Amino acid sequence: MATSEPTASGADPDPNTANLRPSSTTYDQAWMHGCTRKLGMKICGFLQKNNSLDDKGRLAGQKNLLSCGDNSDSRFRRTESDFSNLYARDLLPAKNGEEPTIQFLMEVVEILTNYVRKTFDRSTKVLDFHHPHQLLEGMEGFNLELSDQPESLEQILVDCRDTLKYGVRTGHPRFFNQLSTGLDIIGLAGEWLTSTANTNMFTYEIAPVFVLMEQLTLKKMREMVGWPNGEGDGLFSPGGAISNMYSVMIARYKYFPEVKAKGMSAAPRLVLFTSEHSHYSIKKAGAALGFGSENVILLSTDERGRVIPADLEAKIIDAKQKGCVPLFVNATGGSTVYGAFDPINEIADICEKYNLWLHVDGAWGGGLLMSRKHRHKLDGIERANSVTWNPHKMMGVPLQCSAILVREKGVLAGCNSMCAGYLFQPDKQYDVTYDTGDMAIQCGRHVDIFKFWLMWKAKGTIGFEQHIDKCLDLSQYLYNKIKDREGYQMVFDGVPQHTNVCFWYLPLSLRGMPEGAERREKLHRVAPKIKALMMESGTTMVGYQPQGQKVNFFRMVVSNPAATQSDIDFLIDEIERLGHDL
């Protein structure tokens, strides 16, 4: 059986950077020759392709079926598809749509696997920055506008390439910009499968396997939190902010169940407590759920960003004296900026004393439960009533994957159920306690579990542990490298608790300048300036922000499994290269 020869070409060989035309190379895809029939279907070999998209003229109008060498069985035919003459309507479920469908999907997969390869290649850029107006004007034919008429599949493939080209490689070893970084291959495969299954978590009926995977995985997570036998409830929700919102809703339902039917007017003035360093979603939940953001009381922290328990107790007493009813305390397990872990045990003591709901927002730090070395930072989490834990952050699971875990069984369903008869019929033939939809504030719910389950299978708990330990080691490496280095000033002293390393970089012009308004003002502008230069050169990305009275500083975080010490070194070099002479 013959296949065509590879054709060398001098044109842009990179389908992700080439514009309008992909690789000018000619290539084959020879496929699935082992074919038999079953159930009347062809599980057949085809897809022998010889398609040069940059040579449209040559192929235009052609759609040849070529028999494969000495095998004239149509199951082994090869086809040339001319995507410029094919449209979405030619794909499945269209008649004869199978072949173009598989060919089209394989073209897409080629684009994606090229992107995956390049993501891990340090010689590629993290991003190719353009301003909004530039992209809106249309970059070299990349037109974002929608129209009434369909575009050819060739144009759709070009659109896919361009979308990736002008995006940001969040899996690049030098992308440190968010708490969620990296591109896990198993997780990616899991997401591809999830998209293909295209179902919905609300009933066992249409997602039997995923519903059970979620149940088993949540139980395992509750075991790691330390609740007896992993008992309790939980859900995967669309992100940590929603998980935190759940915790507030459940706490309210537990203490004031009448609010569900009667509204907030049935309860006294309820107050929530959370650290001034905590995630803004607690305040957002307070506003959304009808408590009011002013009734979310911010707790003072020590210099490392950890809640001061005495301040919590003082504010509880103060609130009670003002006629408010303390309801809920959020302890942060890994704060967004400092990576601080609140002292959960001391907070739990106070919650017990005053009979308050204790939530631990472990969206960022929850992953440390996987590490025998670091899980002590979450000591006391087993005393929490609810926990937020986002595997899509520290554990490298693709976005989105966030769990809300609840210690007491039943309260989540009690809080949210509306018993919609059209969806959650009690008279199904299976055990309908597996229908979890009525526990959620969502109706349809995306399948976030599979990628995580598959990663856990593929890595084992031990694999997550290794990843987490490595990220924390890398952070310590960075901390050791810069803590006494000229031009650096740490935002707080001491080894970071999590992978967050917060620091100012001082250009030469600022070193030795006396403290004061002028220095503050100038220093405030340094990080944004370096970040802008970084994005324009596209070499690396790291976050910055002010915090309280502290002017803009860099917040370095490591969650990217691809990062190594050399990437940390690179970041430092890059900051110095771009910032030294500011």
Added chain:
Amino acid sequence: MATSEPTASGADPDPNTANLRPSSTTYDQAWMHGCTRKLGMKICGFLQKNNSLDDKGRLAGQKNLLSCGDNSDSRFRRTESDFSNLYARDLLPAKNGEEPTIQFLMEVVEILTNYVRKTFDRSTKVLDFHHPHQLLEGMEGFNLELSDQPESLEQILVDCRDTLKYGVRTGHPRFFNQLSTGLDIIGLAGEWLTSTANTNMFTYEIAPVFVLMEQLTLKKMREMVGWPNGEGDGLFSPGGAISNMYSVMIARYKYFPEVKAKGMSAAPRLVLFTSEHSHYSIKKAGAALGFGSENVILLSTDERGRVIPADLEAKIIDAKQKGCVPLFVNATGGSTVYGAFDPINEIADICEKYNLWLHVDGAWGGGLLMSRKHRHKLDGIERANSVTWNPHKMMGVPLQCSAILVREKGVLAGCNSMCAGYLFQPDKQYDVTYDTGDMAIQCGRHVDIFKFWLMWKAKGTIGFEQHIDKCLDLSQYLYNKIKDREGYQMVFDGVPQHTNVCFWYLPLSLRGMPEGAERREKLHRVAPKIKALMMESGTTMVGYQPQGQKVNFFRMVVSNPAATQSDIDFLIDEIERLGHDL
């Protein structure tokens, strides 16, 4: 250049139904022979695979690099990967991880494309039903439990096959169970790309292209709603329930902005109005947001499930007399069970008269805006203050894809912003009005836009229109077929407004039985029984539910682009086959 011969095999040829071992066929994957180098990377041909997973003994321990025919360049080498000896840790970013990574992903893609093919094949089952306890016990080695130690990539691939095997083919032409059905190939490609890009909608910084696509698409949707120049705001949210929740939050913020800071105690007793046929998410939002579910007042409907405007006005007056403050009215554009469209213009008149927020829940029916023939059913929607529209329902976009659209610009941000400095820095180098994260109740937000944008590009508005018109035609075909057929009784008279066709099927034993308690009781058990038999035979799936005083009936809906008249015929035949003698 030679490739190996296809090898016929008598063993199970179906990788999706084979257990523990995939296809025993031997096949090739010849790849990307057109190779050049750029930026030091290999964009290279490899992946010539000859890997029979069922012959583990033969391959165990082997990992051969074979040069391809007369081309000894390593770029053209072929590799045999033995996945039983490979683990997640061997994939990228591991050293030399590129080859096994691409090979592994290609194996996954093969599983997925097989699944895609079979999804559209009417000779396959819709599902292979098992009870929860059966799956939990482990079906022929499919073990859902997680462990501390990693599993081989071979096992991971088997897990992927098994996951699909025991799932439900929601894209099958005979899957009619939900409002979201079908498997759109362009949408699928879009989801695969989205997963690969693995980014987050909260800032332009890390999702420049997706943020702009969202902006342009939302504008286009607002134009179709009929708001001048498509002005306004919007977001893609995790499903219609959350979109509806947004609408209630925004209405509250518009009329009582002080609630954001002060809580519900700053407002009078607010009431919301929605049809007794509306989606339960309005009530759920009322409970969650602190209004109380009792303050969600249900409106009476006519026999077709449409709100009676006079009832709305009467209940507004009644609420005011009781000292409540009417705030918000939800008009449903396509109800879940009956597919009813509330008379929006008449409701809008009342909302204007009493100065109430008008929301249209077009989660299910919004897609009809795409159809010149059917959009009149939503007449008056341009008078709404906010609209929910789920492209993942009637428009066949993969789950999840739901938009909340708001006519007045700024109110969404005003309602939800908390100005988190660490994420939404005002001193970035680009126009930060493109950072949309602070408008959302989520922090991280999944990229739901790309698949939809890509489908719109590929089909054009006209393609969506054709799909919608076809689905409505099919429903009318079903309606015409059964309305006078023996053994059928329609739940309501007249041609359905949407694709919902609601009917009872009467087994022979019930025909001619006089109305009364006994008949009701028996009839109530018919649909669940037929549905159970349907799921056990795996041939088709359709929903049922009771509604108000009406006992269980079938709710047939058509949103599946793969469905044809023959599938409607099949459903009817199947109901009769399974139900005739009950």
